[in-house]
Amino acid sequence: MKKSKTLYTYCNSLTSYSRFNSRPVNIGDVQLGGDNPIRVQSMTTTDTMDTKGTVEQSIRMIEAGCEYVRITAPSKNEANNLSNIKKELRKQGYNTPLIADIHFTPNAAEIAARLVEKVRINPGNYADRKKFNYIEYTDQQYNEEIERIRNRFLPLVNVCKEYGTAMRIGTNHGSLSDRILSRYGDTPMGMVESAMEFLRICKEENYNEVVLSMKSSNPIVMVQAYRLLVHCMIKENMNYPLHLGVTEAGEGQDGRIKSALGIGTLLEDGLGDTIRVSLTEEPEFEIPVAKKLVERYSNRSNHDKIKAISINPINPFEYNLRETRQVLNIGRDNVPRVINDLNLLDKITVDTLSELGYTYFEKDDKWGISDLACDYIDIGKKEIDFRIPGTLGVIQAFSVWKHSKKEQHYPFLNVNQYLNERNIHPKLNFLYITLSELSDEIIDKTKNDSSIVLFIDTWNTHGLAEQRSIFIKLIKAKNDIPIIIGHAYGNLAPSDLQLYSSTDIGGLFIDGLGDGLYLAAENCGSLDKVNRTSFGILQATRTRITKTEYISCPSCGRTLFDLQEVTARIRSKTQHLKGLKIGIMGCIVNGPGEMADADYGYVGTGIEKISLYKKHNVIQKDVPMDQADEALINLIKENGDWIDP
Numbered sequence: 001m002k003k004s005k006t007l008y009t010y011c012n013s014l015t016s017y018s019r020f021n022s023r024p025v026n027i028g029d030v031q032l033g034g035d036n037p038i039r040v041q042s043m044t045t046t047d048t049m050d051t052k053g054t055v056e057q058s059i060r061m062i063e064a065g066c067e068y069v070r071i072t073a074p075s076k077n078e079a080n081n082l083s084n085i086k087k088e089l090r091k092q093g094y095n096t097p098l099i100a101d102i103h104f105t106p107n108a109a110e111i112a113a114r115l116v117e118k119v120r121i122n123p124g125n126y127a128d129r130k131k132f133n134y135i136e137y138t139d140q141q142y143n144e145e146i147e148r149i150r151n152r153f154l155p156l157v158n159v160c161k162e163y164g165t166a167m168r169i170g171t172n173h174g175s176l177s178d179r180i181l182s183r184y185g186d187t188p189m190g191m192v193e194s195a196m197e198f199l200r201i202c203k204e205e206n207y208n209e210v211v212l213s214m215k216s217s218n219p220i221v222m223v224q225a226y227r228l229l230v231h232c233m234i235k236e237n238m239n240y241p242l243h244l245g246v247t248e249a250g251e252g253q254d255g256r257i258k259s260a261l262g263i264g265t266l267l268e269d270g271l272g273d274t275i276r277v278s279l280t281e282e283p284e285f286e287i288p289v290a291k292k293l294v295e296r297y298s299n300r301s302n303h304d305k306i307k308a309i310s311i312n313p314i315n316p317f318e319y320n321l322r323e324t325r326q327v328l329n330i331g332r333d334n335v336p337r338v339i340n341d342l343n344l345l346d347k348i349t350v351d352t353l354s355e356l357g358y359t360y361f362e363k364d365d366k367w368g369i370s371d372l373a374c375d376y377i378d379i380g381k382k383e384i385d386f387r388i389p390g391t392l393g394v395i396q397a398f399s400v401w402k403h404s405k406k407e408q409h410y411p412f413l414n415v416n417q418y419l420n421e422r423n424i425h426p427k428l429n430f431l432y433i434t435l436s437e438l439s440d441e442i443i444d445k446t447k448n449d450s451s452i453v454l455f456i457d458t459w460n461t462h463g464l465a466e467q468r469s470i471f472i473k474l475i476k477a478k479n480d481i482p483i484i485i486g487h488a489y490g491n492l493a494p495s496d497l498q499l500y501s502s503t504d505i506g507g508l509f510i511d512g513l514g515d516g517l518y519l520a521a522e523n524c525g526s527l528d529k530v531n532r533t534s535f536g537i538l539q540a541t542r543t544r545i546t547k548t549e550y551i552s553c554p555s556c557g558r559t560l561f562d563l564q565e566v567t568a569r570i571r572s573k574t575q576h577l578k579g580l581k582i583g584i585m586g587c588i589v590n591g592p593g594e595m596a597d598a599d600y601g602y603v604g605t606g607i608e609k610i611s612l613y614k615k616h617n618v619i620q621k622d623v624p625m626d627q628a629d630e631a632l633i634n635l636i637k638e639n640g641d642w643i644d645p
């Protein structure tokens, strides 16, 4: 297909930071979109009928900086109780806008829209009940379906118009209607069209207080869907604001990395007007994480200038791995490599390597290698005085390497050395380069050099865009050299390192770019934590699977068990099942749909009752909670996915 300038357009610029110009939407007193700051929000996890508990939790969230509080309203009762919650909050001096979260129940939505500042509907289940049916629609039948949606949806639009209530049309990857799945499949385009069916009705009715979201637990799908949504809006002359989020991101490090990957990658390109980081933790703990993500963009437009890119050769709407040649064990079909920076250590010892996945067994004089064993260490001008594991490569400054040329050691070169030195390694050399150093001469010389891997770095605050420009330049020059993405950080808490590096480096992996990563992290926590962050980024981008993935919902008023406790318990029993995806969902209403691509599901169906799923199919219903863990393990065993720890 011939690429035009607009073919892959989804943001203002790939190189110069600016926010996509969305239309402002009024949500109570806190306007969203336009020039307003990127807002942060979260959702209560209490029972909505528990007025006191919900008010207290809302206050904790507001005190933490939450700018909109979302509360689930699964039926008319909860929708009505929003009035009591709102009154109590206002009485205590909190005017933060409230949002009712609606699934399946138009009548609850119509009540809530009269009471709170915004309602969120899920277009996948507002007018449809999921039966997992595949239906071939003719165009006429499809149009009749749209007319049916219109009749079901119009009363809510009219209430919102009358009461000045805003609305979020919030698509979830895991709960698309059978109609959408039949026509578009389980794809970003399906997600976009799911929202567009409803959005077009709003537009025809001249109701524009609308916000859109495209959430998924898979950050790659999520990023592609938002980009495609903006692309489609541009084509249809729309610019509704975006609410960003990764659903069921999980807890701890994994949850932070997944959220930052999805949300941060979009924020980098100026997309997003409000964000929710959904973690399986108390909602007030989500707010500082969200703020950290957003803060990075307050002065971003002052970044160092990057040469504009007129045509983007990377399809931002589907995943395509950049094809590279193989240099030793880097590039082509190899998993992305993890490199750790040991430059700052006084001495490198056996214990140093134990932080990086290698355990030395003195008795047998052997190394144990874990799934999180890094592939290379950069030791700068230092030397190593013990026998290293056979799978580990050592990167050494060229000036030192050239005098010793030890086994498993490879030189780190600058541009000058690469252009002038003759005696480089015959098999593998790392060439350090930034965008400004990537000359035509370097591009030509590296094109046919089978011993060179590029190590790219950036000092630009708009680093992802600058490093993406390097990839684009090489793709356009048809240079398939493997590339290690490097990024330096200093003086950060480990949790902030997770957020920032997932955005800066992970955002490139989301687009199929990168053959390895190198986090140079000075005073950002232990080597072990830095190494785990690198592997976490690769796991979340699904480019190198080293552990079990848990897709656990953040919990809400519908949750039927203690999600944090159950997730921790299931994790402790299954965390050795590398590559398996296990969904842990608080309720049957949305759980099965929202765990999307999980291999197995553990879903609350009643008090102390669990249903177990294999993919989308329910296998055992209403298992008593005290037997459910064992039943899950048995199910995994029956399907041949179990291995003993």
Ligand code: SF4
Pocket: 553, 554, 555, 556, 557, 558, 559, 560, 585, 586, 587, 588, 589, 590, 591, 594
């Ligand atoms: S899956 Fe979890 S967050 Fe979603 S509605 Fe059910 S309990 Fe709430």
